[in-house]
Each structure stands twice: as C-alpha cells, then as structure tokens.
Amino acid sequence: MNDLNTDKPISENLFRRLVVRLTAQQLRDLPVDRLPSSIPFDAVDSQTDPAKYAVLNELAWTVGARELERRCEAADRLDSESREALETAEAASARPVAELDRMTERVSRAWANGDFRGDALSESSQTLERGRARAGEIAEQVGRLHRALALLDRPWVADGPLLERISAARQHARAVLHSLEGGLGRYELLEVDITQGDMRARQAQCDLELSRFRELDEKIEIVEEKLRRPRQMLRRLISPRVARQEREYLLQRLDTLIRRRDSIESFVSEDDLMHWLDVLVNASLHVPKDQWRQRAQRTRLLLYRLMNVYCLQQEMAAHQLALRATPGVNAEQAIGYYLKSERFILSYFARKRQEVTLWLSGAADEKLGRLDMVRDAILADYRRNAQRSRHDAPVRSKGAPRPEQAGLDIGAGDREAATR
Incomplete structure (x- = not known):
C-alpha cells in the first residue's frame, strides 16, 4: 500500500483492495481529494458487510459533490471543448479490456x-460476435481519448490546482489508453488469424474455379481456330453441305462454351478485398510494428494472390467488353481500364487516411505514419511479386488472358508459405 504515501489520486483498482483490507472507519478517514472519481459499490456485499456498504454510500455522495465543484470550476475557467476533453480524460476506464x-x-x-463459424448459435460464434461489438466500442473510446489528449497536451495558462488536475487527467488517460490499445491489439491479431483462414479457403476455391475457366478457355480457343480456317479449304476436303453443318455445329459449340465460361461467378469481390485490408490495417494501428509484420506476413501473401484473382476478373470483363466492339474502346485500352490493382490499393489507403483523421482528429499523426508503413509494405509486396510473375509468365497474343498471366499459379514455395 505504498501508493497511499504519495499525493496521487487513488485508482479504482487500489480502492477496491483498500475496501477489502481497511475497516469502515479507516475508509471514512481517507482524504476526499485522493478518492477515485467513481466509488465501486459492488466492492462489498450490503448484506454481509452493511457498515462498509454504508461508508461507500457516504463516500459516493462526497465524491459526487467534489466532482460537481470541479466541473463548476472548470466551467468558469475553460471553454466547452477543453472542459469536455478534461472530463473525458478523467472518466476514462480500462475496465472493458478484461x-x-x-x-x-x-x-x-x-x-x-477448428473453424466453429458453421454454427452461428454455438457459444464460440456468439462470443466472437460479442467480441467484435466490444472491440468496436473500445475503438470508439480510444478515439475519444486520443482527441481529448490532443487538446489537453496544448500549453495551458491556469493556476496551480487546475494545472495539477489537467496533468493528472493526462497521466490517467494515457495509462488507460495503453491498456485499451493493448487489449484491442490482442483481439485484432486474432481477427488476422481468422481472416487468414478465410483467405486460404477462398484461394483453394479460386484454384478450382480458375482451373475450370482455363479448361473452357482452351476449348474455346480450339473451336475459334477451327472457325478461322479458310472456307475454300473445307470445301475442298468435304462437301459444301457438310462444311455448312460443321460450321453451324462449331458456332453452337462456341456459344455453349462461352456461356459456360461466363457463368463462372465472381471469385473475389471488391467488398472482400476491402474487408481483408481492413483487418490487416486495423491490427497494424494497435499492434507493435515487429509483431504485426511477423503475424501478417502470410496474410499479405494471400492478399497479393487474391488481389490478382480480382484483377484477372476485371481483365476478363474487359476482354468481353472489347469483343462487343464498344465504340472507341479497343481491347488493350479496355484491359488497361480494368487492371488497376495499385490504384485500388492507393485509393483504399486514401479513404482509410480520411477515416483515421476523423477518428483521431489532432492526434492522428502517429497512426497515419503506421498507415503509410502498411501501405508501402503491401505495395512493395505487390510490385515485387507482380514483377516476378510478369517475368515468368508466357505471352498470349489472342483471346482472353490466361489466369497464369496474372500471376495466379502459386509456386511450391509460395504455396507452402501461404498455407502454413
């Protein structure tokens, strides 16, 4: 109980320990200006220890009067924004972290x-949903505290007692903020693990679907090649009637194959990419840099692979657009319009910077630095892997782009790293 020998306010946790150790009279004799801003009534049972419970009631009234006096003092000397920041800092609590x-x-x-989310009613699934809700509430509290500290860290011209109160509020808020962000970081690393599992499953699904697409694309190319044969050659080999029937069959076959290929649903949506990026970025804002890099490395590799799938989809769409002879758009231009993966990443981080700035206001600089670090790491991953894929990829002059040209065939080393 060495903390009682200092002039610092008694924390709520220390006060709870004092309630257990001290008598009712000793609790009543504690200095009013040292008491926490909130008296925890649940620290004692009113039935088993009515005397201490009565003292807690008395202290609660005393603290309430003290806080009212302080608010009136602050109201006289501070503007409304500063007063609100001071009260936010003083009322901060790390209780939700436990x-x-x-x-x-x-x-x-x-x-x-194992993945328990197949049963939404399971205890683990419901705990995950409650954890997500609580993490959201803590993130909001973190934002409020950062904004409050940005105001309280300004130079102040005030008398001694008010300056001491502001200094104590800053110190308390920073300690609470450290605990809140620690708990939030531990939770968000779990979200990274869960998301990595989702991305591995999506990668496996994409491998199967892309294999189907590749097979259909090759069949389409064979039929198109047969249709490009000079008609005179066919007429020399077979009768005109048989040649006409053969051509009609090939056209029907081509239509069937194209419809099958086009019926393959979107593998990766923009919403998927946004969610995966959100999980990675949110974790980076609260987790130490080295720990984030180590934990997120495999997830970033999967992100690169799945972003390539997304870009391939856009390239397929561009190819189909070009085949419809859209006025003023050739195939090369159309593919260029769709395949903008780096722009997607940069656009995402531009929006995220706006969100973080609104969330933290004047305290956003440190988090924005983290955000830039993550953006640069993801872009470096993408450019390095894309350059390697372009160097290794075969060139195809006609038809829709092959999946392997977008760097989608995972090598043995990458596949091992992505599935560890």
Missing part, C-alpha cells in the same frame, strides 16, 4: 480446434 481479453482467449482456443 472482458475483451476473456472473449479473445475463448475464441482463440476454439479457433485453434
């Missing part, structure tokens, strides 16, 4: 034993 940590631990154990 609950989020328990949820994170339970979900992490369940996830280690």
Whole structure:
C-alpha cells in the first residue's frame, strides 16, 4: 500500500483492495481529494458487510459533490471543448479490456480446434460476435481519448490546482489508453488469424474455379481456330453441305462454351478485398510494428494472390467488353481500364487516411505514419511479386488472358508459405 504515501489520486483498482483490507472507519478517514472519481459499490456485499456498504454510500455522495465543484470550476475557467476533453480524460476506464481479453482467449482456443463459424448459435460464434461489438466500442473510446489528449497536451495558462488536475487527467488517460490499445491489439491479431483462414479457403476455391475457366478457355480457343480456317479449304476436303453443318455445329459449340465460361461467378469481390485490408490495417494501428509484420506476413501473401484473382476478373470483363466492339474502346485500352490493382490499393489507403483523421482528429499523426508503413509494405509486396510473375509468365497474343498471366499459379514455395 505504498501508493497511499504519495499525493496521487487513488485508482479504482487500489480502492477496491483498500475496501477489502481497511475497516469502515479507516475508509471514512481517507482524504476526499485522493478518492477515485467513481466509488465501486459492488466492492462489498450490503448484506454481509452493511457498515462498509454504508461508508461507500457516504463516500459516493462526497465524491459526487467534489466532482460537481470541479466541473463548476472548470466551467468558469475553460471553454466547452477543453472542459469536455478534461472530463473525458478523467472518466476514462480500462475496465472493458478484461472482458475483451476473456472473449479473445475463448475464441482463440476454439479457433485453434477448428473453424466453429458453421454454427452461428454455438457459444464460440456468439462470443466472437460479442467480441467484435466490444472491440468496436473500445475503438470508439480510444478515439475519444486520443482527441481529448490532443487538446489537453496544448500549453495551458491556469493556476496551480487546475494545472495539477489537467496533468493528472493526462497521466490517467494515457495509462488507460495503453491498456485499451493493448487489449484491442490482442483481439485484432486474432481477427488476422481468422481472416487468414478465410483467405486460404477462398484461394483453394479460386484454384478450382480458375482451373475450370482455363479448361473452357482452351476449348474455346480450339473451336475459334477451327472457325478461322479458310472456307475454300473445307470445301475442298468435304462437301459444301457438310462444311455448312460443321460450321453451324462449331458456332453452337462456341456459344455453349462461352456461356459456360461466363457463368463462372465472381471469385473475389471488391467488398472482400476491402474487408481483408481492413483487418490487416486495423491490427497494424494497435499492434507493435515487429509483431504485426511477423503475424501478417502470410496474410499479405494471400492478399497479393487474391488481389490478382480480382484483377484477372476485371481483365476478363474487359476482354468481353472489347469483343462487343464498344465504340472507341479497343481491347488493350479496355484491359488497361480494368487492371488497376495499385490504384485500388492507393485509393483504399486514401479513404482509410480520411477515416483515421476523423477518428483521431489532432492526434492522428502517429497512426497515419503506421498507415503509410502498411501501405508501402503491401505495395512493395505487390510490385515485387507482380514483377516476378510478369517475368515468368508466357505471352498470349489472342483471346482472353490466361489466369497464369496474372500471376495466379502459386509456386511450391509460395504455396507452402501461404498455407502454413
């Protein structure tokens, strides 16, 4: 209990320990200006220890009067924005972190034993949903505290007691913020693990669908090649009637194959990419840099592969657009319009910068630096792998782009890294 020998305010956790150790009279004798801003009534049972419970009631009234006096003092000397920042900092509490940590631990154990999300009513699924809701609430509180500290860190011209109060509020808010961001980071690393599992499953699904697409594309190319044969050659080999029937059959066959190829649904949507990027970026804002790099490395490789799938889809769409002879757009231009993966990444991070700036206001600089670090890391991954894929890829002069030309065939080393 060495903390009682200082002039610092008593924290709520310390006060709870004092309630257990001190008598009712000793609690009543504690200095009013040292008491926490909120008296925890649940620290004692009113039935088993009515005397201490009565003292807690008395102290609550005393603290309430003290806080009202402080608010009146602040109202006289501070503008409304500064007063609100001061009260936000003083009222900050790290209490939600313990609950989020328990949820994170339970979900992490369940996830280690297999994907439990097939049953939305399972205890683990419901714990995950509650954890996501609680993490959202903590993120909002983190934003409020960052904004409050940005105001309280300005130079102040005030008398001693008010300056001491502002200094104590800053110190308290930073300690709470450290705990909140630690709990949030631990939870968001779990989300990275869960998302990595989702991305591996999507990659496996894409491999199967792209194999179907490749097979159909090759069949289409064979039929198109037969249709390009000079008609005179066919007429020399077979009768005109048989040649006409053969051509009609090939046209019908081509139409069937194209419809089958075009019926393959979108493998990766823009919403998918946005969600995966959000998970990676949100974790980076609260997790130490080295820890984030190590944990997110495999997820970033999967992101690169799946972004290539997304870009391939756009390239396929551009090819079909060109075949419809859209006025003023040739195939090369159309593909150029669709295949803009780097622009997608840059556009995402531009929007994310706006969100972070609104979230943290004047305290956003450090987080924006983190954001730039993540953007540069993801772009470097993409450019390095894309350059290697272009160097290794075969060139195809006609028809829709082959999937392997977009760097979608995962080599043995990459596949091992992506599935570890």
